[in-house]
Amino acid sequence: MPAAVWTGRRSDPENVTADLARALRDELGLGESPPAMTLPGDSDGVPAGSLLPPRERFSGMPAPTHCFGYVDARAPRPFELRAAIMSGGSALRRSLGLGTLLYAVPLRVAVSGRAALGAPRGTRAVPFEGDAAVASRLNEDFDLVQQATTLAPTQAGPDSNHRWAVERLLSIEPHAQGGVLFVRTLHRANPTGWTLGAPAVLELAARVETALG
Amino acid sequence: MMTSTVANLAIPYGASSDLPHALVSAVIVAALLAGVSALSVAARKRKVARAEAAAPAPVEDRSQALLRQARWHDQTRDQMAADGRSAEALAQARTAADQWRELTRLRPGRFQAEQQAALNRLGELLAASGQPDEAARVQREAAGIA
Numbered sequence: 001m002p003a004a005v006w007t008g009r010r011s012d013p014e015n016v017t018a019d020l021a022r023a024l025r026d027e028l029g030l031g032e033s034p035p036a037m038t039l040p041g042d043s044d045g046v047p048a049g050s051l052l053p054p055r056e057r058f059s060g061m062p063a064p065t066h067c068f069g070y071v072d073a074r075a076p077r078p079f080e081l082r083a084a085i086m087s088g089g090s091a092l093r094r095s096l097g098l099g100t101l102l103y104a105v106p107l108r109v110a111v112s113g114r115a116a117l118g119a120p121r122g123t124r125a126v127p128f129e130g131d132a133a134v135a136s137r138l139n140e141d142f143d144l145v146q147q148a149t150t151l152a153p154t155q156a157g158p159d160s161n162h163r164w165a166v167e168r169l170l171s172i173e174p175h176a177q178g179g180v181l182f183v184r185t186l187h188r189a190n191p192t193g194w195t196l197g198a199p200a201v202l203e204l205a206a207r208v209e210t211a212l213g
Numbered sequence: 214m215m216t217s218t219v220a221n222l223a224i225p226y227g228a229s230s231d232l233p234h235a236l237v238s239a240v241i242v243a244a245l246l247a248g249v250s251a252l253s254v255a256a257r258k259r260k261v262a263r264a265e266a267a268a269p270a271p272v273e274d275r276s277q278a279l280l281r282q283a284r285w286h287d288q289t290r291d292q293m294a295a296d297g298r299s300a301e302a303l304a305q306a307r308t309a310a311d312q313w314r315e316l317t318r319l320r321p322g323r324f325q326a327e328q329q330a331a332l333n334r335l336g337e338l339l340a341a342s343g344q345p346d347e348a349a350r351v352q353r354e355a356a357g358i359a
């Protein structure tokens with residue numbers, strides 16, 4: 001994933017976070033960038049009022065986590081994004097790069113229990129598992145399962161050096177104000193640079209609401 | 214003339230025999246690079262995991278503590294006001310309002326209703342304690358919150 005790398009003078013966490021917010025603005029066609037902030041690398045990555053779970057102690061990544069970029073968007077619908085920002089570089093040039101992305105999207109429907117996309121088996125779509133009622137309604141929509149599988153990759157790359165791999169997490173969980181969709185994903189290179197995949201996440205949230213509504 | 218054209222198009226003997234060798238070499242080099250790369254990533258992952266294991270447990274974000282404190286000051290303010298301890302209630306109300314202000318600064322777009330409620334309550338206590346000017350200023354601030 002060589003595209004989302006900030007080197008030299010640009011390798012400043014505030015700069016990375018601002019770029020994340022700008023990328024979301026452009027991807028979602030917003031008038032202005034959503035509120036964003038940088039969270040320290042030693043923090044649990046959960047600011048007050050956030051729906052995101054605390055970050056895991058072990059990242060499973062080949063570079064140390066320097067900090068987190070956190071975006072708290074209200075439009076086109078509320079959602080949060082926490083992006084791990086990793087540090088690296090050579091002896092001469094420091095660099096920062098994007099690691100895993102974790103989205104939390106509050107749903108407008110109540111959820112009786114947790115359901116999550118099963119562990120990957122090759123390239124096939126794997127159905128949702130967990131709460132029987134929730135999982136069966138989600139699995140009735142095969143396109144939704146396919147869409148979820150596409151969105152929750154466990155591998156990306158390779159870039160010039162290596163392949164990125166993350167544990168799959170795509171779950172729908174109950175919450176006081178309704179359900180919450182959690183998606184762990186990776187950024188993707190595109191012709192203009194890189195994308196955070198936010199439109200696809202929000203589209204999946206709308207589809208989950210339709211399936212559970 | 215024709216013979217010479219055919220001769221020019223013919224592949225030299227040495228080049229045709231080098232082609233399979235070049236392909237095999239390329240495959241071997243690619244396989245070696247992939248192997249070295251995989252080993253390097255595995256080694257870096259182990260190094261990062263060791264560093265993460267040695268690091269202290271992740272700490273709570275500062276805004277979480279601020280939220281707890283602001284809620285505690287809200288409750289204490291109301292409790293003291295109910296007990297008739299006006300001066301102490303006013304002090305708690307000032308602290309609560311400051312903390313909600315700080316929270317809305319740290320978390321743009323969040324906790325505005327809580328900040329507004331804390332400012333309105335502070336305004337009431339200021340008015341009750343004979344400070345109408347400051348009460349009016351605080352209430353204007355509360356009304357200005359979107």
